[in-house]
Amino acid sequence: MVAAIFALAGALIGVLGAFVVELVRTRTENLRLRQEALRLACADFTTAVARMWNLAVELMAKPADIELTNSFHEAHREARMHYERLRLTAASGNVQKAARYALRYAYGLLRQIEGKSLRDDERERGPLVMLQHSLTTLTTEVRREIGVPHADDVYREPDEWIERDL
Numbered sequence: 001m002v003a004a005i006f007a008l009a010g011a012l013i014g015v016l017g018a019f020v021v022e023l024v025r026t027r028t029e030n031l032r033l034r035q036e037a038l039r040l041a042c043a044d045f046t047t048a049v050a051r052m053w054n055l056a057v058e059l060m061a062k063p064a065d066i067e068l069t070n071s072f073h074e075a076h077r078e079a080r081m082h083y084e085r086l087r088l089t090a091a092s093g094n095v096q097k098a099a100r101y102a103l104r105y106a107y108g109l110l111r112q113i114e115g116k117s118l119r120d121d122e123r124e125r126g127p128l129v130m131l132q133h134s135l136t137t138l139t140t141e142v143r144r145e146i147g148v149p150h151a152d153d154v155y156r157e158p159d160e161w162i163e164r165d166l
Contacts (some may be wrong), residue, residue: 022109034089035146041086042142045099048079049106053131056109063113072110078102092145100137105131125159132162 055072062068083103087096108127112118122130136156145149 034091038086038089038095038142040076041082041089042095042099042138045079045082045086046102046138048082049102049131049135050108051075052079052106053128056062056106056113056128059110059113068108069110076107076110079106090142090145092141095138095141095145098134098141102131102134102138105134128163131158135140150157 031058032108045114052072055075059068061070080103083099090096105122105127108119108122109131112122112127113128118127123150125133133156136154139154140152143154
């Protein structure tokens with residue numbers, strides 16, 4: 001009788017142990033997949049924003065170029081789509097906020113090129129510097145959310161380098 005109880009207890013412990021191991025493995029894999037999805041969403045978003053930045057530099061040289069302006073608007077639509085994917089993927093409100101500000105300031109570049117007045121938050125430093133700050137904040141926040149060690153250790157170009165671009 002005692003042997004049967006020990007056998008039953010051993011079987012129960014074995015089944016529970018296997019269940020716990022599988023549960024932990026599943027949660028770990030789920031976390032890894034979410035982190036990878038966020039990393040990809042952020043990479044796609046920042047690529048689209050960088051395209052807007054590059055088009056803005058080209059538009060500074062040729063502000064009346066309709067094809068460049070249309071390309072900029074297309075890049076903005078693309079960045080907006082990636083932003084929405086980033087919002088769906090990111091758990092952190094700080095990630096979402098930094099991405100939205102980056103999108104805002106990237107569009108502010110076109111407004112500046114078109115001669116429209118700067119928005120209140122762009123007046124002191126300009127949309128390009130504010131864009132760079134937002135992208136740095138976004139990178140930091142994404143790194144923090146996906147668990148990168150030293151998440152705050154993100155290189156940011158000096159403002160004087162950025163201001164030379166436009």
